[in-house]
Amino acid sequence: xxxxxxxxxxxxxxxxxVVRGECGVAAEILSSEISSQIPLHQxxxxxxxxxxxxxxxxxxxxxxxxxxxxxxxxxxxxxAFAATAGPGLASSLLIGNTAxxxxxxxxxxxxxxxxxxxxxxxxxxxxxxxxxxxxxxxISGGHTLLLRVDAASSYQKLGSTLDDAAGEAFDKVxxxxxxxxxxxxxIERSALxxxxxxxxxxxxxxxxxxxxxxxxxxxxxxxxxxxxxxxxEADTPDLCASFQEAVIDVLLQKSLRAVRESGLKHLAxxxxxxxxxxxxxxxxxxxxxxGFTLSLSDPSLCTDNAAMIAFAALLRHLDGQHxxxxxxxxxxxxxxx
Ligand code: KG4
Ligand code: ZN
Numbered sequence: 001x002x003x004x005x006x007x008x009x010x011x012x013x014x015x016x017x018v019v020r021g022e023c024g025v026a027a028e029i030l031s032s033e034i035s036s037q038i039p040l041h042q043x044x045x046x047x048x049x050x051x052x053x054x055x056x057x058x059x060x061x062x063x064x065x066x067x068x069x070x071x072x073x074x075x076x077x078x079x080a081f082a083a084t085a086g087p088g089l090a091s092s093l094l095i096g097n098t099a100x101x102x103x104x105x106x107x108x109x110x111x112x113x114x115x116x117x118x119x120x121x122x123x124x125x126x127x128x129x130x131x132x133x134x135x136x137x138x139i140s141g142g143h144t145l146l147l148r149v150d151a152a153s154s155y156q157k158l159g160s161t162l163d164d165a166a167g168e169a170f171d172k173v174x175x176x177x178x179x180x181x182x183x184x185x186x187i188e189r190s191a192l193x194x195x196x197x198x199x200x201x202x203x204x205x206x207x208x209x210x211x212x213x214x215x216x217x218x219x220x221x222x223x224x225x226x227x228x229x230x231x232x233e234a235d236t237p238d239l240c241a242s243f244q245e246a247v248i249d250v251l252l253q254k255s256l257r258a259v260r261e262s263g264l265k266h267l268a269x270x271x272x273x274x275x276x277x278x279x280x281x282x283x284x285x286x287x288x289x290x291g292f293t294l295s296l297s298d299p300s301l302c303t304d305n306a307a308m309i310a311f312a313a314l315l316r317h318l319d320g321q322h323x324x325x326x327x328x329x330x331x332x333x334x335x336x337x
Contacts, residue, residue, distance in 0.1 A: 002079040002317055003030070005067065005103070006310035009056045009096030010088025010116045011141070012037040012047045016063045017306035018071035018078070021314050026129045030071035032300070032307040035059045038182065045181050046171070053091035060099050067306075075107060080322070082313030085113035086333030087142065093329040101325050110322035112313040117143060117335040119308035120270040122152065124295035126311045132266060134295065135258045139251060140271030141167035141182070144213050146258050147336070149268075152315050157336045158258050159211030166247055166273045169215035173222050173243055177236055187240045188276050194241030199225060201246040203253075211254055218246055248279045252286060259292055268295035275302040 001022045008015040014035045021027035037055050041047050068075060083100035086093055097113070104111035120138045125131045131152040138145040144161040164172065167184055174183025179190065201221050204214035222243055229235045259267050267287060273279065280296060287294040301308055316322075 002314065003073060003077055004080045004082055004112075004310050004314045004317055005064070005078045005100075006082040006114065006306045006313050007060070007064075007096035007100045008084050008116070008119070008304055008306040008309045009060070009092050010084045010086070011092060011304060012041055012052050013304040014056045014059045014063055014096075015304065015306035016060070016067035017310040018067050018073060019307060019310035019314050021318070023318050024129050026127055027311055027314055029126065029307045029310075030073065031067045032305055033063050033067045033070065034305055035063055042181050045175050047089070049089045049091050052089060053095055056092055056095040060095060064099070064103075075103065078103075078107065078109060080104070080110045080112055080313060080317045081107070082112040082114050082309060084116045084119065084309050085327060086116065086330035088116055088331060090329060090331045093331065097329050105325060110317065111325055111327070112316055112321070113323040113327040114309045114312045114316075115333055115335050116309070117145065118153075118312045121147065121149065121155070121268075121335070122312050122315070123270045123297040123301040123308040124268040126301060126307065127298070131315075133264050134266035134268050134293075135255065135262055135264055136268050136270065137251065137255045138271045139166045139269065139273035141165060141171065143271070144215075144251075145335070146211050146255065148258075148262055148264070155336045159213065159254065161213040161215065162205075163214050163216040164219060166213070166215060166251060167271070169219050169247060170273065172219055176223055176226065177232065177239060179236075182272075184273060184276065187244055188278065190237050191241040191244045191278065192237070194237030194239070196241040196245035198238035199242035201242055203246055203250045206250050206253055211258055213250065213254065215247070218243065244276070244278055248276075248282050251279070252282055255283075256286065256290065265291070266293040266295070270297050270302065272303040275299055
């Protein structure tokens with residue numbers, strides 16, 4: 001049985017988690033603490049890197065203490081320390097990495113540098129005892145990535161966004177129509193009372209033979225629609241519902257095509273956008289109809305958190321993989337080259 005403590009500080013959430021597990025047995029999240037910086041960045045409509053890193057360094061030490069206390073373990077019982085090494089904001093990544101390396105060094109325990117996207121990718125499987133072969137769709141604020149997963153750490157990229165990430169499109173469209181940051185949950189809320197058929201927004205690259213995505217045309221189409229509206233406030237629900245439907249449609253169609261072409265019959269969704277209930281419902285009903293298995297992350301593991309990083313680190317630790325304390329952070333760290 002091994003216990004791993006991981007830190008996630010790649011963007012605007014400071015997070016620390018303690019996870020316990022052994023080979024072939026479902027991992028147990030002993031604690032998962034998140035200190036959100038959303039109110040700090042909200043006045044600016046997006047993340048301010050300098051504010052984010054300053055806040056990570058203020059909050060991290062008490063958050064590590066809380067994570068240990070809530071897990072009911074002492075720092076001496078931790079078998080390995082991990083941190084997100086990238087992708088993310090350099091100044092934010094550095095804070096979590098330095099803290100995890102310092103603890104590993106002081107406690108003479110191994111260190112693991114984890115790719116943030118691998119954390120998301122594995123998050124639907126935290127409660128299970130293995131990572132089955134499947135098609136993975138990672139949809140977050142910074143990435144939209146479709147992969148073939150044959151096992152943990154065996155990934156093949158099938159497609160990605162050529163411009164904005166799905167979450168970025170939600171955030172930018174929300175800003176355009178005057179909804180607060182982060183855009184995703186606010187667009188989802190407004191869309192609840194809207195008509196998704198009111199505006200026929202484009203489905204970028206849907207009929208292209210490849211599995212890449214593009215959301216910039218959709219974003220521009222929303223922008224060009226705004227001046228034509230008589231009453232933006234009254235039209236916001238229809239605008240949000242139509243935009244959300246266009247994003248879901250293209251994500252769903254491309255993922256299904258990837259599943260069919262792979263022959264794997266198993267799809268997994270992760271990342272902040274996978275929290276969207278309309279999207280979860282659309283994927284659930286289609287996969288059920290087509291006889292595919294759908295794995296969704298628990299809502300608490302969709303947006304950035306350290307439990308997913310600790311789980312990825314636990315799998316690698318149990319496999320005997322560790323990283324040098326000299327491993328650098330990498331703001332553009334690729335998941336697959
Ligand atoms: O995975 P995440 O926490 O951070 C990154 O790694 O980027 O994802 C954050 C993104 C933001 O763009 C946010 O607007 C989006 O996830 N998001 C949502 C919802 N909740 C968060 N998008 C659509 N619907 C939601 N309910
Ligand atoms: Zn993320």
